[in-house]
Amino acid sequence: MTVQKTKGDVKDLSLAGAGVDRIRWAAREMPVVNMITERFQQEQPLAGIRMAACLHVTTETANLAIALKAGGADLVVCASNPLSTQDETAAALVQEYGIPTYAIKGEDNATYYQHINAVLDYAPMVTMDDGADLVGILHKERSDLLANVIAGTEETTTGVVRLTAMAADGQLKYPIIAVNEAETKHFFDNRYGTGQSTLDGITRATNILWAGRRVVVGGYGWCGRGVASRARGMGAHVIVTEINPVRALEAVMDGFQVMTGLEAAKQGEVFITVSGGWHVIGKEHLAVMADGAIVANSGHFNVEIDIPALEAMAVSHREVRPFVEEFQIADGRRIYLLGEGRLINLAAAEGHPSAVMDMSFANQALSAEYLVKNYTSLGNGVHVVPREIDAEVGRLKLESMGITIDTLTAEQTAYNESWEEGT
Structure with missing residues (x-):
């Protein structure tokens, strides 16, 4: 499908230099996303995938966007909240990283929804949402685009509640992974962040x-x-x-x-x-x-x-x-x-510290990769983050901190899997 592209809609492209500095500063605290970015660059697991992300446009989100693009995704971004955008970050995504972005801090409701519709104009194959506004509008107002969509992810508790209700009513038309339900997300992002x-x-x-x-x-x-x-x-x-x-x-x-x-x-x-x-x-x-x-x-x-x-x-x-x-x-x-x-x-502030968003956005990136590989075997509805992804995010975070932990021996694994009494 041929899609007409623009650079997006941001406050001021001259802010891009300051945005790059802030994005790189956040990257210092996001070692797991950095490791995933390096692997994605080599393996290109998202090559040819048109992706629309409706997220808070912050420095942490920018590092996720960079990872997705490194993996081959044809990515476009819009804001999931009118007040959460960092204008310099939005400018940097457009000017320095070539990622079309529709986000202006303080945008009114009309502009907010215009921006969501602008990213939907790209006819995404994968959606990445924070609150389910993108998915909701896609289903209610832009249902002609649903045929293009193979899967999606959702970041928040609120969004998962909305999507679960849609699924219960038989209205959710593709599989979505509830990233919010990953242990490495809600234990750390929700609590500490x-x-x-x-x-x-x-x-x-x-x-x-x-x-x-x-x-x-x-x-x-x-x-x-x-x-x-x-x-x-x-x-x-x-x-x-x-x-x-x-x-x-x-x-x-x-x-x-x-x-x-x-x-x-x-x-x-x-x-x-x-x-x-x-x-x-x-x-x-x-x-x-x-x-x-x-x-x-x-x-x-x-x-x-x-x-x-x-x-x-x-x-x-x-x-x-x-x-x-x-x-x-x-x-x-x-x-x-x-x-x-x-x-x-x-x-009024900058959102969660980068160190906790590192785990949340690692889950987002790895879930997107998983969906592209496995969407045909997933039914329409809300799905949990696979345990192996959750465990891998935890392992990578520990590795970045210089921490190693024990693993089960073959005998211990056999014991745990046996129904017989120990001796």
Whole structure:
């Protein structure tokens, strides 16, 4: 298929030099992706594959894109969030690495969806998504292109939930690997990456002191665990809200105070949602928050906070700092919303440290290679990352750290595989 190409749509190509420096700096902390890039360059496992990636356009993503292109992929990139793009990185991808990129930090919703449709115009064979917007639009509005698609990957918890629902309804028309479910992804990226980068984003936006602060964490999945533990490490008093009794019990056993969202709303000073759910902070919570409450989200979409309710309650609002909006409530209280309710770690900071994204994007690259080789044997639906890929990412990460571990002997393997009692 012949596809008409453009260079993309970025803010300013003159930023490319600074972008290259930042991309190379991130690469220093991404040894696994670097090793995969070297192998891909030699083996060309993605040769001839048109690939569309809807991801956060950051320096870490750029290194993944470089790896995919090195493997032969005909790649085009767009942003998965209007506020997460690093404009210099986007410029570098276009100008220095020849990867068409459609991403501008702060782009409005109309431009955001125009960019997604622009990458779909390339008629991709493989999709790489972060939140399932690309896949959703492909199925709902551009279904004429589905015949070209052989497989895809999904990076986030939110995206996996959406795709699983599509599959359950019989609407997902090709196999997708849930990279988010890899142990080397959610154990490290979600817990350590989200934990650190979320506090980083809030700190940059507000310059608050965490010590002694009452922090409410909405959701105790892997991301919530990370945020709660890092906030406690900074000296905060952490309260967790949950709807899952097992996770709530785990939070209690981890030493956190657990209560309903409404009770937490009366006590908290900083509120952080990381559930992937709808209106975790709703009108009833906003109505009882104290004057000066800070509200932020680190889940994929900005629906975790009922922003329309906050706007309706306010008699006025204004930006008091970059990424900080002050909403003046009729009763005199002020509530501060960070980053428009979008991913605060990417809106006000740089996202996860490169060292953890190294494992996440290694899973992305190796899953893409696996799909190209094996898509004909996979049914339409959501699939887990093969165990051998997960283990290989872990092994390569340990190797890059100079760490070796034991392996089973033949006798130990035989014992583990036997049903007979040991002697």
